[in-house]
Amino acid sequence: xxxxxxxxxxxxxxxxxxxxxxxxxxxxxxxxxxxxxxxxxxxxxxxxxxxxxxxxxxxxxxxxxxxxxxxxxxxxxxxxxxxxxxxxxxxxxxxxxxxxxxxxxxxxxxxxxxxxxxxxxxxxxxxxxxxxxxxxxxxxxxxxxxxxxxxxxxxxxxxxxxxxxxxxxxxxxxxxxxxxxxxxxxxxxxxxxxxxxxxxxxxxxxxxxxxxxxxxxxxxxxxxxxxxxxxxxxxxxxxxxxxxxxxxxxxxxxxxxxxxxxxxxxxxxxxxxxxxxxxxxxxxxxxxxxxxxxxxxxxxxxxxxxxxxxxxxxxxxxxxxxxxxxxxxxxxxxxxxxx
Amino acid sequence: xxxxxxxxxxxxxxxxxxxxxxxxxxxxxxxxxxxxxxxxxxxxxxxxxxxxxxxxxxxxxxxxxxxxxxxxxxxxxxxxxxxxxxxxxxxxxxxxxxxxxxxxxxxxxxxxxxxxxxxxxxxxxxxxxxxxxxxxxxxxxxxxxxxxxxxxxxxxxxxxxxxxxxxxxxxxxxxxxxxxxxxxxxxxxxxxxxxxxxxxxxxxxxxxxxxxxxxxxxxxxxxxxxxxxxxxxxxxxxxxxxxxxxxxxxxxxxxxxxxxxxxxxxxxxxxxxxxxxxxxxxxxxxxxxxxxxxxxxxxxxxxxxxxxxxxxxxxxxxxxxxxxxxxxxxxxxxxxxxx
DNA sequence: ATGAAAGCGCTAACAG
DNA sequence: CTGTTAGCGCTTTCAT
Numbered sequence: 001x002x003x004x005x006x007x008x009x010x011x012x013x014x015x016x017x018x019x020x021x022x023x024x025x026x027x028x029x030x031x032x033x034x035x036x037x038x039x040x041x042x043x044x045x046x047x048x049x050x051x052x053x054x055x056x057x058x059x060x061x062x063x064x065x066x067x068x069x070x071x072x073x074x075x076x077x078x079x080x081x082x083x084x085x086x087x088x089x090x091x092x093x094x095x096x097x098x099x100x101x102x103x104x105x106x107x108x109x110x111x112x113x114x115x116x117x118x119x120x121x122x123x124x125x126x127x128x129x130x131x132x133x134x135x136x137x138x139x140x141x142x143x144x145x146x147x148x149x150x151x152x153x154x155x156x157x158x159x160x161x162x163x164x165x166x167x168x169x170x171x172x173x174x175x176x177x178x179x180x181x182x183x184x185x186x187x188x189x190x191x192x193x194x195x196x197x198x199x200x201x202x203x204x205x206x207x208x209x210x211x212x213x214x215x216x217x218x219x220x221x222x223x224x225x226x227x228x229x230x231x232x233x234x235x236x237x238x239x240x241x242x243x244x245x246x247x248x249x250x251x252x253x254x255x256x257x258x259x260x261x262x263x264x265x266x267x268x269x270x271x272x273x274x275x276x277x278x279x280x281x282x283x284x285x286x287x288x289x290x291x292x293x294x295x296x297x298x299x300x301x302x303x304x305x306x307x308x309x310x311x312x313x314x315x316x317x318x319x320x321x322x323x324x325x326x327x328x329x330x331x332x333x334x335x336x337x338x339x
Numbered sequence: 340x341x342x343x344x345x346x347x348x349x350x351x352x353x354x355x356x357x358x359x360x361x362x363x364x365x366x367x368x369x370x371x372x373x374x375x376x377x378x379x380x381x382x383x384x385x386x387x388x389x390x391x392x393x394x395x396x397x398x399x400x401x402x403x404x405x406x407x408x409x410x411x412x413x414x415x416x417x418x419x420x421x422x423x424x425x426x427x428x429x430x431x432x433x434x435x436x437x438x439x440x441x442x443x444x445x446x447x448x449x450x451x452x453x454x455x456x457x458x459x460x461x462x463x464x465x466x467x468x469x470x471x472x473x474x475x476x477x478x479x480x481x482x483x484x485x486x487x488x489x490x491x492x493x494x495x496x497x498x499x500x501x502x503x504x505x506x507x508x509x510x511x512x513x514x515x516x517x518x519x520x521x522x523x524x525x526x527x528x529x530x531x532x533x534x535x536x537x538x539x540x541x542x543x544x545x546x547x548x549x550x551x552x553x554x555x556x557x558x559x560x561x562x563x564x565x566x567x568x569x570x571x572x573x574x575x576x577x578x579x580x581x582x583x584x585x586x587x588x589x590x591x592x593x594x595x596x597x598x599x600x601x602x603x604x605x606x607x608x609x610x611x612x613x614x615x616x617x618x619x620x621x622x623x624x625x626x627x628x629x630x631x632x633x634x635x636x637x638x639x640x641x642x643x644x645x646x647x648x649x650x651x652x653x654x655x656x657x658x659x660x661x662x663x664x665x666x667x668x669x670x671x672x673x674x675x676x677x678x
Numbered sequence: 679a680t681g682a683a684a685g686c687g688c689t690a691a692c693a694g
Numbered sequence: 695c696t697g698t699t700a701g702c703g704c705t706t707t708c709a710t
Contacts, residue, residue, distance in 0.1 A: 008484060010703060021681050026705060034679055051482045056459040057405065058703035060396040062686050076424055076440075082416035098456065101415075101440050117437065120395040143390045145347060230628045259628075266630045286625065289569045289598075291605045349687055360697050365689060373695055397687035400702050 009050040018046040029054055060122070068098040069312060070118035070126040074106045074196070075227055080282050080301040081129065084151065087305020088127065095313055097124060104129075106195045106226050112137040119144055125312040131155025131164070132197045147315035149308045152198060152299070154327060161315070162325040163308045167198050168205025170297045170330040174251050174279050175209035177295075177332060181339075183248045183277070186210065187219035189228075189236045189261060190253035196226030199253045202281065206251060219244055223257060233257025237264040247276060249338070255280035255287040258294050262337065277338040283331075292336030299330050348389040357385040368393055399461070407437040408651060409457035409465040413445045413535070414566055419621050419640040420468065423490065426644025427466065434652055436463060443468075445534045445565050451476040458483055464651040470494025470503070471536045486654035488647045491537060491638070493666060500654070501664040502647045506537050507544025509636045509669040513590050513618050514548035516634075516671060520678075522587045522616070525549065526558035528567075528575045528600060529592035535565030538592045541620065545590060558583055562596060572596025576603040586615060588677070594619035594626040597633050601676065616677040622670075631675030638669050 015022040020039060027033040028043040035043075046052075060066045069092055073081040089099050100118060104111040112134045118126065125146050131153040133141070141148045141159045148160035155162060178186050188207075193200035203220065210217035223236035233252055237260065240247055252258035258280030265272050272278055272292060280287055283298035307326050314320050354361040359378060366372040367382040374382075385391075399405045408431055412420040428438050439457060443450040451473045457465065464485050470492040472480070480487045480498045487499035494501060517525050527546075532539035542559065549556035562575035572591055576599065579586055591597035597619030604611050611617055611631060619626055622637035646665050653659050 012703080022703090023682080023705080024680060027680085036679060039679080053455075053479070053483075054459045055461060055703060057396065057399040057461050058686090059705070060686095061400050061688085062703075062705045064686070066396065076415070077418050077421035079416050085415055098441075102437075116392075120393045122394060122396050140392070144392075230624050234628060256624075259625075263628050263630050285569050285595075286598075289573060289602050291602050351687080361687090362689075362698080363696060366696085375695060378695085394687060397702095398689075400704085401687075401689045403702070 008055075009052045010055070011052075013050055014043060014047045014052050017050060018043045064122075066122050066124060067096055068100050068121075068123055070100045070102070070115075070121070070123040072102050072104055072111060072114050072118070072126075072128050074104050074129055076101070076103045078227065079284055080299070083301035084129075084305035084308075087302035087307075088309045089305070091306050091309035092312070097312075108132070108134050108137070112140075115140055124316060125149070127151060127308050127312075129153075130197050131158065131162070133159075147312050149311055151304050151308055153201070154325070158323060158325060160323050161308075161311045161320075162323075163304050163311065163328065164326075165299055165328040165330050166205075167201035168208065170281070170299070170332075171202045171205035171251065172209040172212075173330070173332045174281075174295075174297065175206060175213065177334065177338070178249045178251075178277065178279075179213045179215070181249075181277075184213075184215045185219070185244075185246055185248045186215065187221060187240055187244065187247045187250045188253075189221045189223055189233060189240070189250060189257055191224055191226035191228040191232075192222055196253075199226050202253055219247060226253075228253065228257045230256050230260035230263070233260025234264040234267075235260075237261035238268070241265075241268060241270060241276075249277035249279070251279045251281075253281060255282045255284040255294055255296050258296070258337075259286050259290055262290060262292075262294065273337055273339060279338055283333060287333075287335070290337075295335045295338035296333050297330050298333055300328055304328060347394075348391045349394070350391075352389055353382060353386045353391050356389060357382045403461075405461050405463060406435055407439050407460075407462055409439045409441070409454075409460070409462040411441050411443055411450060411453050411457070411465075411467050413443050413468055415440070415442045417566065418623055419638070422640035423468075423644040423647075426641035426646075427648045428644070430645050430648035431651070436651075447471065447473050447476070451479075454479055463655060464488070466490060466647050466651075468492075469536050470497065470501070472498075486651050488650055490643050490647055492540070493664070497662060497664060499662050500647075500650045500659075501662075502643050502650065502667065503665075504638055504667040504669050505544075506540035507547065509620070509638070509671075510541045510544035510590065511548040511551075512669070512671045513634075513636065514545060514552065516673065516677070517588045517590075517616065517618075518552045518554070520588075520616075523552075523554045524558070524583075524585055524587045525554065526560060526579055526583065526586045526589045527592075528560045528562055528572060528579070528589055528596055530563055530565035530567040530571075531561055535592075538565050541592055558586060565592075567592065567596045569595050569599035569602070572599025573603040573606075574599075576600035577607070580604075580607060580609060580615075588616040588618070590618045590620075592620060594621045594623040594633055594635050597635070597676075598625050598629055601629060601631075601633065611676055612678060618677055622672060626672075626674070629676075634674045634677035635672050636669050637672055639667055643667060 028040045102114045127149045153164045207217040221236045223232040279295040287294035287296045367379045441453045492503045546556040560575045562571040618634040626633035626635045
């Protein structure tokens with residue numbers, strides 16, 4: 001059945017059946033509270049007989065504790081953000097904190113709406129992806145009165161705590177790698193830069209690094225709306241091979257688009273890495289197993305989540321002096337697609 | 340700042356500043372309620388000045404409405420389940436229903452814990468993945484008094500509504516395809532069958548279909564703990580090529596393991612599909628873009644979500660006579676890896 | 679170890 | 695269109 005005829009039982013009902021006061025029932029449902037073993041047993045038995053389910057909406061209101069942490073990510077369909085959520089979740093669970101997850105679709109206006117909705121539910125802390133937000137979203141976070149963690153970025157003016165890395169710096173490392181191989185005609189494949197701020201930072205990092213090396217930084221292919229897919233990466237590669245056939249290396253905004261680019265080369269009989277080198281970003285599983293495997297950057301997504309959780313727990317325990325910024329060092333992984 | 344010095348303002352504070360009663364403030368925050376334009380404006384202005392944020396913990400308790408739907412999936416890091424969640428989310432949002440998402444790690448005991456936690460928060464409805472649960476989880480769902488939807492499966496004894504497909508039947512279609520090509524030495528690569536019940540159903544469907552065709556159904560490779568990865572698919576394929584080198588075709592429990600198997604063939608110089616044919620499950624993006632592309636089955640994951648949302652909305656509106664079962668017809672996609 | 683009273687912040691129900 | 699009263703189901707606080 002999917003509908004109950006009668007009203008759900010409350011603690012008062014359980015108390016009546018067990019012959020105790022509602023307060024004792026309340027205590028019996030917490031761990032480490034002073035209730036005698038026999039009484040607790042009788043209460044839990046009574047609760048089970050009645051089909052009682054604890055009502056946390058009432059508990060939340062009275063105790064002013066909701067025991068959840070709000071988390072916003074750009075996309076739920078992304079292995080790296082999923083790893084960050086897993087890292088968070090695993091360290092928050094032992095503290096009895098659940099995660100309320102929402103996705104913004106890489107849209108700051110949607111992020112603002114989501115943050116407002118989430119704050120209404122009174123989370124104990126909030127984790128957001130990125131360091132750029134609408135002015136109103138920023139204000140909401142500043143005034144929320146709870147720990148705030150910005151991740152996957154190193155914002156210039158953080159709202160609260162930060163656990164992230166330099167997207168531009170990571171791509172600079174990649175450019176340096178290619179230049180060290182003696183290459184100069186290097187292209188960048190990414191999505192439209194208005195939506196995905198981390199993608200935009202990577203593109204900006206590419207341009208800055210190329211210019212620092214005195215190389216032409218105009219081989220920029222926009223491949224569609226972020227997050228760009230394998231297919232869009234493939235299409236961008238096709239376009240690149242046709243319009244700028246002397247390109248020696250390609251840096252893609254993510255491993256997924258890089259893999260798409262690789263397959264397009266395979267379909268066209270363009271040898272990788274002999275004729276063109278390819279690199280991605282994110283160290284997704286595909287990057288380590290494709291033939292050839294893809295050169296990429298590991299941003300340690302689950303570490304971002306775990307360290308964010310540590311900050312939250314410390315902040316809730318009052319152990320933090322002020323806002324903390326934890327800088328993650330990304331790792332350049334040179335694989336078969338670039339050597 | 341991450342901590343507020345003073346207490347957060349309530350509706351009473353807003354009411355005082357705006358010179359109205361708390362009830363009018365409450366009305367001003369709902370749409371389509373009878374509040375004069377000028378009054379509403381003054382109230383929202385006062386709320387903004389105070390930095391007031393609506394407290395839904397109180398609203399939830401008093402109105403006995405939480406405006407969210409609980410959803411459990413085996414893994415958050417899975418493009419197909421993500422599509423189901425997206426399908427749900429997009430159709431529930433216009434109704435003002437948010438999603439509370441949790442993952443079970445393919446573990447029924449963890450699912451039970453999660454369901455209990457979720458029901459304490461009093462969701463309007465609950466969506467679970469699969470049709471097998473612990474006895475206690477089943478009882479909790481039966482007594483929850485809210486619409487329940489089981490997905491991604493066709494349970495024999497549904498708890499409430501169902502939106503799913505036959506995992507065994509889908510694999511039967513795949514076996515039929517290979518047998519029609521004149522092949523008989525067909526293997527199945529999957530994970531341990533104790534955890535992933537959908538994977539177990541696919542394996543059982545493989546065995547049944549092979550036996551129905553009078554073929555040997557013993558080429559079964561267990562590749563690790565579900566969900567099995569690309570790497571585990573590759574390792575299983577290596578094992579298969581060494582122990583049963585006369586195998587003509589391989590059906591994998593998912594596209595990810597199928598892709599791993601494909602790469603292993605490429606590393607070993609085993610031509611696909613000339614020497615061995617490969618098929619997966621799920622129609623992930625990798626399946627359509629790999630070289631060669633992978634034969635697979637599309638279970639229409641976002642449709643599962645959308646139809647589940649429709650059932651929930653109809654049930655909440657009291658438009659459903661009784662439990663509904665919606666059967667999704669999967670689609671066999673024959674691609675380069677098997678022809 | 680257990681109980682009684684009060685109230686968390688909002689809104690259902692009723693009145694005007 | 696707006697206000698008053700009461701109470702959702704717990705837990706804080708203070709007793710015993």
